[in-house]
Amino acid sequence: MTEVLLEIDNLSVDYETGRGDLKALRNISFSLNKGEIVGIVGESGCGKSTLISSILRLTAPNTRFREGEVRFKGRNLLNISEQDMRSLRGSDISIVFQDPMQTHNPVLTIGRQMLDIQHRSSATKAEKLHRAAEMLSAVGIPDPQARLKQFPHEFSGGMRQRIAIAMALMSEPDLLIADEPTTALDATLEVQIIEHLRSLQQDMNCAVLFISHHLGVIAELCDRVVVMYAGAVVESGDVREIFGNPKHPYTRRLIDCDPGHIKERARVLPTIPGEVPDLANLPKGCIFRERCDQAMPRCTASVPPLQTIAEITGHRAACWLNHEEMAS
Amino acid sequence: MSLLQVQDLKTSYGKVNVLAGVSFQVEPGETYALVGESGSGKTTVIRAIAGLAPAQHGSVKFNGMEIRGASERKLRPLRKDIAMMFQDPVGSLSPRLTVGRLITEPYKIQGMKDRDLNLEAKRLLEMVNLPSHFADRFPYQLSGGQARRVGVARALALEPKLILADEPTAGLDVSVQGELLNLLNDLRERLGLAMVIITHNLNVVRHVADRMGIMYLGRLVEEGTTEEIFRASRHPYTRCLLSANSEPDPDARLERIALKGEPPSLLTRPHGCEFRERCPFAHSGCERVPVWEVENGHGLRCLAPLTS
Numbered sequence: 001m002t003e004v005l006l007e008i009d010n011l012s013v014d015y016e017t018g019r020g021d022l023k024a025l026r027n028i029s030f031s032l033n034k035g036e037i038v039g040i041v042g043e044s045g046c047g048k049s050t051l052i053s054s055i056l057r058l059t060a061p062n063t064r065f066r067e068g069e070v071r072f073k074g075r076n077l078l079n080i081s082e083q084d085m086r087s088l089r090g091s092d093i094s095i096v097f098q099d100p101m102q103t104h105n106p107v108l109t110i111g112r113q114m115l116d117i118q119h120r121s122s123a124t125k126a127e128k129l130h131r132a133a134e135m136l137s138a139v140g141i142p143d144p145q146a147r148l149k150q151f152p153h154e155f156s157g158g159m160r161q162r163i164a165i166a167m168a169l170m171s172e173p174d175l176l177i178a179d180e181p182t183t184a185l186d187a188t189l190e191v192q193i194i195e196h197l198r199s200l201q202q203d204m205n206c207a208v209l210f211i212s213h214h215l216g217v218i219a220e221l222c223d224r225v226v227v228m229y230a231g232a233v234v235e236s237g238d239v240r241e242i243f244g245n246p247k248h249p250y251t252r253r254l255i256d257c258d259p260g261h262i263k264e265r266a267r268v269l270p271t272i273p274g275e276v277p278d279l280a281n282l283p284k285g286c287i288f289r290e291r292c293d294q295a296m297p298r299c300t301a302s303v304p305p306l307q308t309i310a311e312i313t314g315h316r317a318a319c320w321l322n323h324e325e326m327a328s
Numbered sequence: 329m330s331l332l333q334v335q336d337l338k339t340s341y342g343k344v345n346v347l348a349g350v351s352f353q354v355e356p357g358e359t360y361a362l363v364g365e366s367g368s369g370k371t372t373v374i375r376a377i378a379g380l381a382p383a384q385h386g387s388v389k390f391n392g393m394e395i396r397g398a399s400e401r402k403l404r405p406l407r408k409d410i411a412m413m414f415q416d417p418v419g420s421l422s423p424r425l426t427v428g429r430l431i432t433e434p435y436k437i438q439g440m441k442d443r444d445l446n447l448e449a450k451r452l453l454e455m456v457n458l459p460s461h462f463a464d465r466f467p468y469q470l471s472g473g474q475a476r477r478v479g480v481a482r483a484l485a486l487e488p489k490l491i492l493a494d495e496p497t498a499g500l501d502v503s504v505q506g507e508l509l510n511l512l513n514d515l516r517e518r519l520g521l522a523m524v525i526i527t528h529n530l531n532v533v534r535h536v537a538d539r540m541g542i543m544y545l546g547r548l549v550e551e552g553t554t555e556e557i558f559r560a561s562r563h564p565y566t567r568c569l570l571s572a573n574s575e576p577d578p579d580a581r582l583e584r585i586a587l588k589g590e591p592p593s594l595l596t597r598p599h600g601c602e603f604r605e606r607c608p609f610a611h612s613g614c615e616r617v618p619v620w621e622v623e624n625g626h627g628l629r630c631l632a633p634l635t636s
């Protein structure tokens with residue numbers, strides 16, 4: 001039985017800047033079922049971190065919510081009280097930030113921080129410390145007892161990232177949001193973390209929203225994938241559809257750029273020529289048009305809607321090419 | 329003469345030996361990749377080279393000159409030739425400076441007063457493919473990947489001879505990553521730039537590095553040309569690591585070689601071969617301590633090297 005856990009519904013968010021409003025997210029819609037692992041991929045700066053900080057209402061001061069809803073278990077998180085929001089964060093919803101320093105307080109030991117996040121539990125201090133040490137060891141940190149006494153700067157980059165993951169999992173959340181949680185992990189540890197998340201999915205029915213630029217990890221971990229470009233969802237669907245039968249030119253180009261496909265040393269790696277459009281000054285028509293090698297006159301005239309291509313799989317894409325296909 | 333020569337570098341924090349003797353060299357124009365387990369000491373190696381982490385023992389020579397433990401006065405002129413890209417992009421940028429100030433700061437530090445800083449900022453931003461109006465932004469207004477690129481622009485400002493790059497492409501999408509690697513390749517060809525690059529991304533290593541060293545528990549366990557390591561690595565740890573790389577294909581069937589057990593304690597280092605307890609190929613002979621042996625430029629620390 002699939003049951004919707006998180007629903008992003010037509011969400012639009014701006015950043016107010018000296019150059020005018022930056023339209024960082026525009027009409028974002030997708031949903032996440034209970035126990036499902038959904039990946040978000042997209043160009044650097046396309047709004048992935050903005051999206052998750054919006055879901056959690058942890059946005060920069062110059063953020064403006066323009067329209068849309070974020071529903072978690074049916075409640076719109078954008079209009080519940082700050083107190084309710086705070087009690088959701090760190091219990092039902094956990095987050096691993098892109099920058100681990102956003103999680104760790106530099107002047108407190110890791111042990112202190114891992115005690116603090118268990119403040120809701122009625123266990124004794126010794127029990128809580130024991131559990132903290134167990135969690136550290138579960139993410140591959142040796143000498144956990146001794147390590148609990150250390151400060152964040154005494155850990156390696158990948159260790160800090162793993163501690164952030166361990167801390168996010170301590171509350172056994174229904175939803176884990178992870179923003180590039182494996183960038184500082186070597187390949188063997190990355191696999192270990194993927195397996196860990198998989199078993200959480202199976203044992204505790206924990207859903208995961210997983211942001212990563214590592215397409216190999218996305219392919220291996222995720223059930224479904226959402227592809228973003230310049231503040232909009234351009235494609236979404238089952239992981240096999242996205243990798244095997246992409247329906248948006250940006251998705252195709254992105255996958256082609258992955259050096260994982262290229263086994264011989266290349267002097268020049270493939271890229272997507274051109275620049276991302278200025279979000280404070282959006283071009284007309286399709287957002288990808290200036291960089292798209294398949295653009296047609298229609299692409300300048302109007303914005304292609306995000307449309308369902310296959311009912312059964314729920315594959316969606318925002319590109320006029322698919323409309324041509326359907327017409328012919 | 330090598331551009332950079334690191335010899336038997338050792339670092340400890342209190343009783344913990346983080347680096348237990350690391351040696352390697354980098355020639356002008358060469359890219360050397362340091363890969364290996366998270367926590368194995370890669371960041372400490374390059375921070376020690378740059379004088380930002382302690383190194384109680386060993387030698388670091390840049391252009392033949394000893395720089396380990398050198399005074400800031402002696403190092404100052406070298407700061408122009410050796411640039412660092414930090415692992416944590418946002419944390420390494422001071423939050424109160426605009427991007428424009430941040431990337432042109434190296435000119436100020438070096439006392440290069442004749443430069444038009446606005447023009448330089450524009451040039452550097454263009455180089456890392458960021459629009460010029462980003463010069464007015466503050467670090468918190470950048471995405472993770474944009475902050476990374478600002479760090480790269482700053483490191484390239486003075487056209488260094490050697491770049492110490494700690495995960496320079498982490499947090500970049502594959503297309504921007506490709507642009508950055510192409511830029512670095514280009515600088516290497518045009519300016520003879522040499523680089524020590526730390527990365528967990530094995531797909532990146534394959535395309536940028538001439539040679540690579542694999543670290544485990546504060547030591548190099550294998551070293552060779554990148555081509556040779558990917559084709560015929562001989563150390564079991566290297567094999568495990570390379571086999572763990574995931575493929576951008578949901579149906580890929582991966583034949584992984586799993587590590588056994590848990591990462592070992594630095595407080596009580598394992599006896600014999602330090603990889604023994606986790607090695608899927610270990611046998612009783614591995615209780616001896618393997619020495620570093622070099623054959624045809626391929627270095628190895630293993631008592632039972634693998635053949636293909």
Ligand SMILES: Nc1ncnc2c1ncn2[C@@H]1O[C@H](COP(=O)(O)OP(=O)(O)OP(=O)(O)O)[C@@H](O)[C@H]1O
Pocket residue numbers: 015016017022024043044045046047048049050051060062098468469470471472473474499501
């Ligand atoms: N506080 C802010 N004020 C103005 N612009 C901002 C602010 N925060 C982010 N931005 C801009 O909004 C856009 C989206 O940023 P976001 O951090 O969401 O990107 P991202 O998809 O997470 O990128 P990355 O993969 O590089 O981390 C970027 O162009 C960024 O420069």
Ligand SMILES: Nc1ncnc2c1ncn2[C@@H]1O[C@H](COP(=O)(O)OP(=O)(O)OP(=O)(O)O)[C@@H](O)[C@H]1O
Pocket residue numbers: 153154155156157158159184185186341346365366367368369370371372373415594
């Ligand atoms: N300032 C410090 N004080 C105490 N221990 C430290 C300090 N800096 C690093 N260490 C320890 O040294 C070891 C090596 O850390 P280092 O950051 O060099 O690893 P790394 O190979 O870069 O790992 P990663 O891939 O996770 O970034 C780790 O055990 C770390 O906890």
Ligand code: SF4
Pocket residue numbers: 248249250286287288289290292293294295296299304318319320321
């Ligand atoms: S709508 Fe047109 S410009 Fe946009 S991606 Fe499709 S073909 Fe390219």
Ligand SMILES: [Mg+2]
Pocket residue numbers: 048049050098179471472473
């Ligand atoms: Mg981000």
Ligand SMILES: [Mg+2]
Pocket residue numbers: 156157158370371372415494
């Ligand atoms: Mg590191």
